Amino acid sequence: xxxxxxxxxxxxxxxxxxxxxxxxxxxxxxxxxxxxxxxxxxxxxxxxxxxxxxxxxxxxxxxxxxxxxxxxxxxxxxxxxxxxxxxxxxxxxxxxxxxxxxxxxxxxxxxxxxxxxxxxxxxxxxxxxxxxxxxxxxxxxxxxxxxxxxxxxxxxxxxxxxxxxxxxxxxxxxxxxxxxxxxxxxxxxxxxxxxxxxxxxxxxxxxxxxxxxxxxxxxxxxxxxxxxxxxxxxxxxxxxxxxxxxxxxxxxxxxxxxxxxxxxxxxxxxxxxxxxxxxxxxxxxxxxxxxxxxxxxxxxxxxxxxxxxxxxxxxxxxxxxxxxxxxxxxxxxxxxxxxxxxxxxxxxxxxxxxxxxxxxxxxxxxxxxxxxxxxxxxxxxxxxxxxxxxxxxxxxxxxxxxxxxxxxxxxxxxxxxxxxxxxxxxxxxxxxxxxxxxxxxxxxxxxxxxxxxxxxxxxxxxxxxxxxxxxxxxxxxxxxxxxxxxxxxxxxxxxxxxxxxxxxxxxxxxxxxxxxxxxxxxxxxxxxxxxxxxxxxxxxxxxxxxxxxxxxxxxxxxxxxxxxxxxxxxxxxxxxxxxxxxxxxxxxxxxxxxxxxxxxxxxxxxxxxxxxxxxxxxxxxx
Numbered sequence: 001x002x003x004x005x006x007x008x009x010x011x012x013x014x015x016x017x018x019x020x021x022x023x024x025x026x027x028x029x030x031x032x033x034x035x036x037x038x039x040x041x042x043x044x045x046x047x048x049x050x051x052x053x054x055x056x057x058x059x060x061x062x063x064x065x066x067x068x069x070x071x072x073x074x075x076x077x078x079x080x081x082x083x084x085x086x087x088x089x090x091x092x093x094x095x096x097x098x099x100x101x102x103x104x105x106x107x108x109x110x111x112x113x114x115x116x117x118x119x120x121x122x123x124x125x126x127x128x129x130x131x132x133x134x135x136x137x138x139x140x141x142x143x144x145x146x147x148x149x150x151x152x153x154x155x156x157x158x159x160x161x162x163x164x165x166x167x168x169x170x171x172x173x174x175x176x177x178x179x180x181x182x183x184x185x186x187x188x189x190x191x192x193x194x195x196x197x198x199x200x201x202x203x204x205x206x207x208x209x210x211x212x213x214x215x216x217x218x219x220x221x222x223x224x225x226x227x228x229x230x231x232x233x234x235x236x237x238x239x240x241x242x243x244x245x246x247x248x249x250x251x252x253x254x255x256x257x258x259x260x261x262x263x264x265x266x267x268x269x270x271x272x273x274x275x276x277x278x279x280x281x282x283x284x285x286x287x288x289x290x291x292x293x294x295x296x297x298x299x300x301x302x303x304x305x306x307x308x309x310x311x312x313x314x315x316x317x318x319x320x321x322x323x324x325x326x327x328x329x330x331x332x333x334x335x336x337x338x339x340x341x342x343x344x345x346x347x348x349x350x351x352x353x354x355x356x357x358x359x360x361x362x363x364x365x366x367x368x369x370x371x372x373x374x375x376x377x378x379x380x381x382x383x384x385x386x387x388x389x390x391x392x393x394x395x396x397x398x399x400x401x402x403x404x405x406x407x408x409x410x411x412x413x414x415x416x417x418x419x420x421x422x423x424x425x426x427x428x429x430x431x432x433x434x435x436x437x438x439x440x441x442x443x444x445x446x447x448x449x450x451x452x453x454x455x456x457x458x459x460x461x462x463x464x465x466x467x468x469x470x471x472x473x474x475x476x477x478x479x480x481x482x483x484x485x486x487x488x489x490x491x492x493x494x495x496x497x498x499x500x501x502x503x504x505x506x507x508x509x510x511x512x513x514x515x516x517x518x519x520x521x522x523x524x525x526x527x528x529x530x531x532x533x534x535x536x537x538x539x540x541x542x543x544x545x546x547x548x549x550x551x552x553x554x555x556x557x558x559x560x561x562x563x564x565x566x567x568x569x570x571x572x573x574x575x576x577x578x579x580x581x582x583x584x585x586x587x588x589x590x591x592x593x594x595x596x597x598x599x600x601x602x603x604x605x606x607x608x609x610x611x612x613x614x615x616x617x618x619x620x621x622x
Contacts, residue, residue, distance in 0.1 A: 005147045006032040008391050009138040011124040011183075012154035013041035016369030016380040018107055019067050020152045020388030025116045026066060026457045027392035032146050033111065034120045034138065036158070036177070041119065042072070042107025044377065045157070045174045046201050047308050048100040048300050051227065053083055054428040055378040056093030057409045060444035062381050063228045065410075066457040068110055069381045070227030076103035078302050079239045080224030089534040090437045091430045094225050097242060099301040120146065125182035127151060127190070127365065135364035141182065150364040150391035153183070154384055155371050157199065157345040160184040164263035164342040166317030175341065184346050190362060193349040197425055198264070199375060200279050200313040200342040203321050205297070206335040207305045214330035215243035215297060225527070229445045230465060242298045243330075247280075247312065249291035250327040255284040258320045263342060279313045279342070280324075295328060306337055315342035347373045350417035351583045355402045356390035357383060357414065360562075360584070366391050372417055375425030382410045383417075389457065401455065404556070405589070406435040406549040408448060419583055419590040435549065437541045442531045445469065472528045480532065483516055501536040509533075556589030558609060569608045576601040 010021045013035030021033045035041050050073035051059050063070030077096035084092045111117055122144065128137035138146045158173030158180045171179040187194055220239035262281055278286065283293055296310035312328075314321055318339040325334050350372045352360055357372070359365040368387040369380035390400050403411035412433045417426060430436050439447070449466045452458040458466075480498035497516065500506060509529050513520050535542075566572065566580045579596040588609070592602050 004145060006030045006118070007148060007395055008032070008150045008152065008388070009034060009124075009146045009148040010152045010154060010388070011138065012156055012158070012369070013119075014043070014045075014154060014156045014369060014380060015069065015377045016154035016156070016384030016387070017152075018042055018111065019062065019069065019381045019384035020154060020366075020368055020391070021111065021117050022068050022114060023066065023385050023388040023457055024392040025114045026459075027389070027396065027455075029116065029392050029395060031117045032120045032138075032148070033117055034122060034124055034140070034146070036121070036123055036180070038119055038121050039108075040104070040177065041111060042104040043174075044098070044100050044103055046199075047298065047310055048076075048098045048103060049095060049298065050077075050098060050377060051083075051093060051095035052378075053091070053093045054409065054430045054432065055376060056083070056095055056227070057430070057433075057439060057441045057444065058378040058382050058413070058428055059227045060094070060229075060441045061408050061410050061448055062378070062385055063230070064444040064448035065385060065452045066459065066462065067381065067385050068107065069378070071230060072103055072106050072110065073098055074226040074228050074231040074234070075106045077224075077226070077234075077237070078299070079220040079242060080226065080234065080237075081221050082225050088537075089442070089530075090440050090538065093430070093441060094227060096227065097220075097240070097298055099304075101301060120144075123180055123182070124153075126186050127183075129190075129362060129365075133362045135362060148364075149395045150366065152366040152368060152384070152387050152391055153371055154367075154369045154380070154387075155180060155183065156369055156380070157343045159371060160346040162344045164315045164344065165339060166261050166315070166320070167263060168317075169263065172343075173345070174343065175338065187346075187348065190359075190365075192359060192361065193352050194346050195349060196344055197347050197370075197373060198342055198344045199370075199425060200315055201340050202280075202309040202312045202314060203325060203336045203340045204300075204338040205307045205309050205325065205331065206337050207299065207307050209331075209333055209335040210243075210297065210307065211330045211332065212243055215245040218242040218244055218296075223526070229449070229469070230462060238302070240299055240302055242296060245295045245297060245329045245331065246292045247295065247324075247328050251280075251293075251324045252284050252288075252291060254320065254324040254327065255280055255314075255316070256288075258316055259285070261317055261320060262315050263344075264315060279315065280311075281314060281316065312340070314340040316340075345370070347371050349373070351420060353418050355414055355418055355586065356394075356400045357387040357418075358390065358394070364391070364394070370425070373426055374413075374417070375427045379413060379426065379428055382413055386410065386414060389455065393455075401451075405433070406438060406545075408444075409433055409439055415590060415593070419585050419594055435545055437538050437545055438549075440534055440538075442527060442534060446531075469528060472522075472524045473532060475522055476524050476528055476532050479519060479522060498532075498536060501533040502539070506533065506537075552589075555606070556587060556592075558588040558606065560585055560587060560591065560605075560609065561612075562586075564609070564612070569604060571604045572608075573598070573601055580605075 007029035008024045009032045010017045011034045021031045025031045073096050076098040079097040122140040125141040126139040135151045161173040161179040163172045224234040298308045300306040357366050366387040368383035405411045483497045566577050575596045585591040
């Protein structure tokens with residue numbers, strides 16, 4: 001292979017770029033992974049943590065499709081917690097605090113182990129298209145030309161990035177790393193709609209300067225849950241503690257007194273920040289009646305002296321940051337090792353993308369990650385996997401791969417993006433998934449690994465583990481169905497141990513095993529028993545939800561032609577017409593989830609589409 005000829009060029013070595021490059025390579029293509037430096041591939045720019053509410057489900061799904069993130073997080077994890085354990089299993093989500101250095105080092109190792117990925121150090125400066133607006137090459141700033149059939153841009157916060165601290169601003173994608181500018185001009189030349197968004201980080205605090213006796217200890221789970229279905233037992237993994245503390249009324253007062261010293265409140269920042277992860281300045285303004293806000297003190301590695309102060313993201317001047325930090329409980333003598341800052345960057349409007357994440361206006365040009373207006377490692381990785389897979393499938397002349405909303409959180413994420421125009425960074429939550437009872441974190445492999453096998457992006461080890469899990473589940477279900485409910489337990493509604501799983505006050509697996517010790521002899525992992533429990537518990541809800549999906553599947557999948565003339569549809573409200581023309585949904589399902597489009601508008605649109613189909617058929621029959 002000539003060094004500058006590739007099938008796919010991935011620009012950016014963050015979480016989206018890693019998954020895009022890896023999945024395209026698993027499909028057998030030659031991939032170039034372009035990054036500003038080789039040693040920053042896989043870097044965790046913000047908090048060194050993976051998972052969380054909704055995000056844990058995404059990570060599990062990425063793994064079930066053969067992605068890298070779950071394996072890397074399990075390798076680098078230093079604390080594992082299952083969130084929402086007081087709620088139903090459908091919204092429980094795994095989370096892991098990771099060793100920052102170990103994460104990026106293992107990410108780089110996995111990429112290096114894939115023979116058909118070449119890491120190219122450099123800055124992408126331009127895109128080359130032919131007369132048919134098909135990508136033919138990515139041009140680097142030093143003059144190199146990387147010939148390709150597809151390019152995937154995963155530039156994160158680096159595209160025209162600006163770092164803000166107080167009223168001082170400097171170009172950069174993250175601290176001590178430069179920004180990328182030429183591609184911004186290229187996107188505008190190609191008429192890709194772009195806008196600005198903002199995110200930020202909190203100060204990093206020296207652990208040995210914190211009075212931990214005043215903070216609440218937050219240990220990991222006694223039985224840790226990993227992300228990857230390939231990961232074995234983690235029960236012997238050493239785990240570290242995190243801690244909780246709070247701001248005070250004095251903290252709020254200092255922040256409010258210094259709002260004029262921030263780029264956001266002085267008008268220097270154009271982009272809007274994430275609503276669900278607000279800066280301390282935003283909290284002081286939006287929640288002025290609250291004196292306390294929780295701070296999560298999270299170590300960045302085992303034995304590290306660096307604490308990530310999650311919850312107090314800020315772009316105030318460094319001296320003001322030190323002043324307000326020392327008003328927080330237990331931080332009276334705290335030392336700041338790295339001050340917080342805000343990052344403003346350019347993103348593309350995801351409504352300009354197809355559900356494959358290919359740009360509508362140029363064949364072979366894909367986008368994934370924060371450049372699509374999202375926030376978070378997990379959302380980025382999910383997009384990277386879908387973009388990389390679809391780029392490979394297109395080159396190999398295979399059908400596109402698009403997950404539906406009832407199939408995966410990844411389907412919810414991408415569908416939400418391509419029919420919207422986010423004015424703030426998009427973040428996944430379980431509440432965004434209307435089919436979340438079907439989309440549990442524990443059944444991600446059962447939903448998606450068969451698809452990975454069909455797409456030939458699984459591996460021999462995954463196939464073996466998946467087959468064993470299917471066998472375990474069948475064996476466990478049969479065993480529970482065949483054993484009668486103990487008479488000494490007063491509950492007339494249950495006839496077998498399987499029925500026990502759906503009781504409001506399920507006794508729990510330790511009690512189940514004590515009643516029937518022979519269940520332990522089956523040597524089935526606890527997580528498989530828990531999957532059976534959840535399946536039984538949600539069976540009725542799942543059947544109703546699946547029926548709803550099936551009834552609506554035909555309507556949801558109804559295609560809207562790219563050249564459909566909305567202005568010709570009589571009876572369509574002006575607001576709905578404007579929304580549809582701006583967003584150009586590809587299906588009725590997407591149109592139905594757009595703000596400004598009512599059920600009545602959908603009925604009118606469906607009639608118009610049916611009439612068009614009939615007219616086309618009649619014309620073809622003539």
